[in-house]
Amino acid sequence: MEMLVPTIISALLMGMLFALVALGLAIIFGVMNIVNFAHGEFLMVGMYTAFLTATVFSIEPLLTLPIAAMVGFLLGIASYYFLVRYLLKGPMLAQLLGTFGLMIFLRYLAMCIFGPDYKTLEQGVLIGKSIKWGSVVLSYPRLGTAVLSLIAFGIIYWLINRTRLGKALQATALDVEAASYMGIDTERMRGLAWGLGGATMGIAGALLTNFYYVFPTIGILFCMIAFATVALGGFGSIKGAFIAGLIMGLIIDLGGTYIGPHHKFALVYLTYFLVVVFRPQGLFGW
Amino acid sequence: MLKVEEIEVRYSGVPVIHDVSFHVNGGELISIVGANGSGKTTVLKTVAGTLHPTKGSMEFENEDISASTTVEIVRKGITYVPEERRIFGPLSVEENLKLGAYIVNDREEMEKSLDYVYGLFPILKTRWKQLGGTLSGGEQQMLAIGRGLMSRPKLLMLDEPSLGLMPKLVDEMLEAVATLKKEGNTILLVEQNVREALEMADRGYVLQTGRTIHEGTGQELLETDIVKRAFLGL
Numbered sequence: 266m267e268m269l270v271p272t273i274i275s276a277l278l279m280g281m282l283f284a285l286v287a288l289g290l291a292i293i294f295g296v297m298n299i300v301n302f303a304h305g306e307f308l309m310v311g312m313y314t315a316f317l318t319a320t321v322f323s324i325e326p327l328l329t330l331p332i333a334a335m336v337g338f339l340l341g342i343a344s345y346y347f348l349v350r351y352l353l354k355g356p357m358l359a360q361l362l363g364t365f366g367l368m369i370f371l372r373y374l375a376m377c378i379f380g381p382d383y384k385t386l387e388q389g390v391l392i393g394k395s396i397k398w399g400s401v402v403l404s405y406p407r408l409g410t411a412v413l414s415l416i417a418f419g420i421i422y423w424l425i426n427r428t429r430l431g432k433a434l435q436a437t438a439l440d441v442e443a444a445s446y447m448g449i450d451t452e453r454m455r456g457l458a459w460g461l462g463g464a465t466m467g468i469a470g471a472l473l474t475n476f477y478y479v480f481p482t483i484g485i486l487f488c489m490i491a492f493a494t495v496a497l498g499g500f501g502s503i504k505g506a507f508i509a510g511l512i513m514g515l516i517i518d519l520g521g522t523y524i525g526p527h528h529k530f531a532l533v534y535l536t537y538f539l540v541v542v543f544r545p546q547g548l549f550g551w
Numbered sequence: 552m553l554k555v556e557e558i559e560v561r562y563s564g565v566p567v568i569h570d571v572s573f574h575v576n577g578g579e580l581i582s583i584v585g586a587n588g589s590g591k592t593t594v595l596k597t598v599a600g601t602l603h604p605t606k607g608s609m610e611f612e613n614e615d616i617s618a619s620t621t622v623e624i625v626r627k628g629i630t631y632v633p634e635e636r637r638i639f640g641p642l643s644v645e646e647n648l649k650l651g652a653y654i655v656n657d658r659e660e661m662e663k664s665l666d667y668v669y670g671l672f673p674i675l676k677t678r679w680k681q682l683g684g685t686l687s688g689g690e691q692q693m694l695a696i697g698r699g700l701m702s703r704p705k706l707l708m709l710d711e712p713s714l715g716l717m718p719k720l721v722d723e724m725l726e727a728v729a730t731l732k733k734e735g736n737t738i739l740l741v742e743q744n745v746r747e748a749l750e751m752a753d754r755g756y757v758l759q760t761g762r763t764i765h766e767g768t769g770q771e772l773l774e775t776d777i778v779k780r781a782f783l784g785l
Contacts, residue, residue, distance in 0.1 A: 443637035448625030
C-alpha cells in the first residue's frame with residue numbers, strides 16, 4: 266500500500282490534463298450540440314506543433330505553448346468555417362460522419378508528412394527531472410503540466426463566465442435563436458467555440474509533449490478518454506469536465522497500478538458504459 | 552418608421568404569408584390580431600430578420616431591410632421579444648438583462664438602461680441575482696420585455712406577452728405595455744386577447760391565413776363583423 270499516496274497524487278496531476286482535454290470537447294458540444302470526433306487529432310496537431318517548434322528552433326518546449334495554442338485556435342476556426350458550417354445543413358448522420366472524416370484526414374495527413382515513428386523531446390526545463398518528497402516522487406513534467414493545465418483551465422473558465430464575449434457564447438449555447446435576438450452574431454460564436462476548443466487542445470498537446478511520445482495516431486487514445494470524461498461530467502458542463510477529469514486520472518492510474526497496466530483503458534470504457542447506463546446526463550449535466 | 556408592403560414569406564418553400572402590408576409610425580402602439588396559424592408570429596420573425604420575404608418590401612426608417620440579418624436589425628433599433636419568452640434559464644436576471652444590451656458598448660448607457668428597466672419592473676430588481684429559470688411565468692415575461700428594452704430600441708415587437716399567464720397577470724402585463732407606450736416607446740404588439748389589444752392600440756390589423764384583411768383604429772376594428780364573430784363571440 267506504500268504506493269497508494271504517490272499514485273493518487275500522480276493520478277490527480279494527470280487528471281488535470283484530462284480535464285483540459287475534456288474542456289475543449291465540452292465547449293464545442295455545449296455551443297453546437299456536435300460531437301467533434303477529430304478532437305484527439307487537434308491534440309495531435311498541438312503535439313507536433315510543439316515538438317517541431319522546440320526541435321527545429323531549439324527552444325524550450327514550454328515556450329511553444331502560445332504557438333501551439335494559436336495553431337489549435339486556427340485549426341478549430343478553419344474546421345468550423347470550411348467544414349462544420351456546411352455539415353450543419355445536412356442530416357444528423359452527415360454531422361457525425363463529417364467530423365469523423367476530419368479525424369481520419371488529419372491523422373493520416375500527419376502519418377504522410379511525419380511517418381509513423383514515435384518521437385520524444387529530449388531537452389527541456391521539465392524533462393527527465395523529478396522531485397522527491399518523503400516516499401512521494403513527483404516527475405517535473407507531470408507537475409508542470411498539471412499546474413499549467415490548471416491555469417489554462419482557469420483562464421478559459423474566466424473567459425466563459427466573466428466576460429461579455431463568454432456570456433454571448435453561453436447565450437448561444439442555451440438558445441441560438443434567442444441569442445440572435447440580442448444582436449449576438451451566433452455564427453461568429455460558433456466559430457469562436459471551435460477556435461477555443463482547438464486552442465485548448467493545442468495547449469494540452471504542447472504540455473503532453475513534455476512527457477509523452479508524439480505519433481500520428483495518438484489522437485484516438487485521448488479522444489476516447491475525453492469522451493468518457495465529458496460523458497461522466499455531463500455534456501456541456503465545465504465544472505463537470507474538471508471533476509470528471511480528476512476522476513478519470515484516478516481510474517487510469519489506480520487501475521494501472523492495482524489491476525494491471527494492460528487493463529487501465531478498459532476501465533475508462535467500463536466507466537463510460539456505466540455512466541451511459543446509470544446516469545446518462547453525467548454528474549453535472551441536465 | 553416601419554413600412555411592410557405586400558410581403559410573401561415561405562417556410563421551406565411553402566408560402567405561409569401571402570400578402571401582408573402594414574406600417575408603424577413613431578410613438579404608435581400597433582396591434583396585429585388574428586387566429587392561431589394566421590401568421591402573426593411569422594410576420595414578426597420576418598421583420599426581426601429570422602425569415603426573409605420572397606416578395607414585397609420592408610423598410611425601416613426609409614432603408615430596405617428585407618435582406619438584413621437579425622444582428623443588423625437589432626443594430627438598426629428593432630428588438631423582438633419572442634413568444635414563450637425564451638429567457639436564458641441558467642443565467643441570472645441581471646445577466647439576462649445585460650445580454651439584452653449586448654450591442655451597447657457604452658457601460659454608462661448600459662447602467663442607465665438597467666435602471667430604466669428596474670424602474671419599470673421593480674420585482675426584477677429584487678430578484679436580480681436569481682436564476683431566470685426560477686422566476687414565475689409573469690416575472691419571466693417582465694424579464695423578457697425588460698431584456699428587449701435594454702438596447703433602447705426604436706421599435707419594440709412583443710409576441711404574445713400574455714401567453715400562459717393567469718388572468719390577473721394578463722391585465723398587469725397589458726398595463727405595463729400601455730405604460731411603455733405612454734413613455735414614448737413605439738410598439739408592435741401581437742396578442743391573443745383581441746379586445747384589450749385593440750382597445751389600447753392606436754391602430755390595428757387583422758390577419759387571416761397569411762393576409763391582412765382589415766386595418767383601422769382599434770375602435771373601428773372592434774366594430775367589424777369578423778372581429779366580433781371570430782374573436783369576441785358576439
